[in-house]
Amino acid sequence: MHATPTVHGGPKFQLCIEGALFPWDERTISVPQIRALGGLPADLPVVEVDLRTNAERTMAEDEVVEVKPGVGFGKKVCFKRGADRVSEEVAMLKAAFGDVEFRPEGAWVRIRRYAVPGHPFEGVGDSLNVAFQVPAAYPAQAPYGFCAEGPMRLAGGGQPDNYTFPVPTPFGGAWGRFSWQLDPWRPAAAPAAGSNLVGFARSFAARLRAGK
Secondary structure, three states, X not given: OOEEEOOOOOOOEEEEEXXXXXXXXXXXXXXXXXXXXXXXXXXXXXXXXXXOOOOEEEOOOOOEEEOEOOOEOOOOEEEEEOHHHHHHHXXXXXXXXXXXXXXXXXXXXXXXXXXXXXXXXXXXXXXXXXXXXXXXXXXXXXXXXXXXXXXXXXXXXXXOOOEEOOOOOOOOOOEEXXXXXXXXXXXXXXXXXXXXXXXXXXXXXXXHHHOO
């Protein structure tokens, strides 16, 4: 949400919500007031976007932020609804990988037939099923770890490092979890302009090919 001062005698600020400008006279604004002003749905989180860094942060429902003349809410920020970001990135995943399933409850993603030729695991073909969970504070909070339908065993039956088996997923079957993160994690206001779920998923191949 970006705030700019207006001419003398008019509203003190113009607030940017979902790309539209709204007049605002007070020095602070709450999340419910942002919803009411911008017409945001009550069932979606409100996301603060820092326009200097493009970092995003999901706001608490009882949060109140200060509006500062000429600067914006302490930082140059905008606000927008939250869940659309994940929906947009799931569509990007489907375009990149094809057979992608998203479970809204728990925000789980499964990619079937994820191609990873040249891996060192026994009894696994050139593709396997992988899954991961989108964190509640995404994209401000980076996703961490991914699951592979397994078990995943190295030559001689050894288990890879930083791997846990079995772990629960909503997809049924037997799954193991690799500790993994995409570093650096630098999301942008536009998903395709910075770190996103497609880049995170593509990075799994490097971890799987590395074996241990």
